[in-house]
Amino acid sequence: MPLPRWLEIFVVPLLNLVLALLVVALVFAAIGEDPFRALAVMAQGAFVYPGSLGYTLYYTTNFIFTGLAVAVAFHAMLFNIGGEGQATLGGLGVALVCLALDPFLPGVVVILLAIGGAAAFGAAWAFIPGWLQAYRGSNIVITTIMFNFIASGLLVWLLSGMLMMSGQGSPQTRSLDAAVWLPFVHDILRAFGMEAERSPFNISFIFALAACVGVWLLMWRTKLGYALRVMGQSEPAAVYAGVPVRRLIVTAMAISGALAGCMALNEILGVHHKLVLNFTAGYGFTGIAVALMGRNHPVGIVMASFLFGALYQGGAELDFEFKTVTREMVLVIQGLIILFSGALAHMPVPWLVRLVAWWRPANA
Numbered sequence: 245m246p247l248p249r250w251l252e253i254f255v256v257p258l259l260n261l262v263l264a265l266l267v268v269a270l271v272f273a274a275i276g277e278d279p280f281r282a283l284a285v286m287a288q289g290a291f292v293y294p295g296s297l298g299y300t301l302y303y304t305t306n307f308i309f310t311g312l313a314v315a316v317a318f319h320a321m322l323f324n325i326g327g328e329g330q331a332t333l334g335g336l337g338v339a340l341v342c343l344a345l346d347p348f349l350p351g352v353v354v355i356l357l358a359i360g361g362a363a364a365f366g367a368a369w370a371f372i373p374g375w376l377q378a379y380r381g382s383n384i385v386i387t388t389i390m391f392n393f394i395a396s397g398l399l400v401w402l403l404s405g406m407l408m409m410s411g412q413g414s415p416q417t418r419s420l421d422a423a424v425w426l427p428f429v430h431d432i433l434r435a436f437g438m439e440a441e442r443s444p445f446n447i448s449f450i451f452a453l454a455a456c457v458g459v460w461l462l463m464w465r466t467k468l469g470y471a472l473r474v475m476g477q478s479e480p481a482a483v484y485a486g487v488p489v490r491r492l493i494v495t496a497m498a499i500s501g502a503l504a505g506c507m508a509l510n511e512i513l514g515v516h517h518k519l520v521l522n523f524t525a526g527y528g529f530t531g532i533a534v535a536l537m538g539r540n541h542p543v544g545i546v547m548a549s550f551l552f553g554a555l556y557q558g559g560a561e562l563d564f565e566f567k568t569v570t571r572e573m574v575l576v577i578q579g580l581i582i583l584f585s586g587a588l589a590h591m592p593v594p595w596l597v598r599l600v601a602w603w604r605p606a607n608a
């Protein structure tokens with residue numbers, strides 16, 4: 245018996261989170277720490293300490309973009325795990341647009357063009373694996389993994405050569421003109437007379453929410469989105485209905501890559517204000533868990549992104565507060581959350597199915 249949609253989107257991920265936190269509590273107890281105090285420190289580090297909420301929302305922004313990228317491809321039954329490489333190329337697109345145009349054009353115009361550059365470069369990097377899958381039968385998982393490494397190597401080559409700022413040895417470009425920097429939220433709040441602690445949280449969060457609305461409209465309110473979902477549910481049925489499957493595979497991957505590429509807006513225009521190595525920092529891979537936990541729905545992805553943002557920020561606070569909790573232990577905690585929201589995501593489903601089956605006759 246299928247579960248109601250609201251149970252699948254909201255209740256199942258919540259149960260996965262509770263189970264993961266129970267296992268995390270057992271891990272803390274095993275190393276001799278009070279699990280309740282540890283979880284309290286994580287919560288305070290993510291939401292209570294000065295500036296902590298800003299850092300949580302900064303991480304959330306990245307995860308929304310990469311989670312949406314995975315979700316769009318997965319609706320077409322394409323497992324895109326190349327978000328890292330696509331975000332890397334998106335950062336390259338942002339940097340090239342800004343480096344070429346920020347001395348000549350107004351900042352707002354350059355920002356709009358940089359958004360297009362991020363989406364175009366990310367889409368182009370995902371287009372190639374999509375084309376190889378559609379027309380040459382290549383495995384999308386393997387090709388997207390390989391393209392992550394190619395993108396990383398390409399960025400190293402460019403930042404240690406033609407794009408490196410002259411007169412210094414660090415692999416990075418020159419700083420972008422201040423006119424193209426995305427405003428920090430704490431600066432906006434202070435301009436209105438409200439006190440706010442400094443954090444990297446910036447208005448790229450608004451772009452991320454707009455992307456959520458766009459994905460929802462695309463997938464559930466357009467003919468293209470319907471065709472993508474039909475193909476994901478049954479490719480033979482899509483072929484029988486006359487859907488151009490090959491073209492849709494390429495299209496889905498291009499849209500997915502464009503979303504992943506837009507993650508660079510937060511990092512390049514919002515925080516670093518230059519193109520640097522490793523700015524993606526694993527956000528593309530975490531986006532897979534975000535999409536799985538959010539059930540590939542924009543609302544669920546926003547909620548899962550906020551959770552993982554809190555884990556990233558709160559986990560860093562654990563490293564400061566506890567001598568026995570190292571950065572590696574924080575990664576274990578994050579890994580348990582990913583395990584329960586990914587590989588074990590459907591573990592509570594049989595219990596819920598029995599509960600719904602019992603509840604319905606009882607109420608009938």
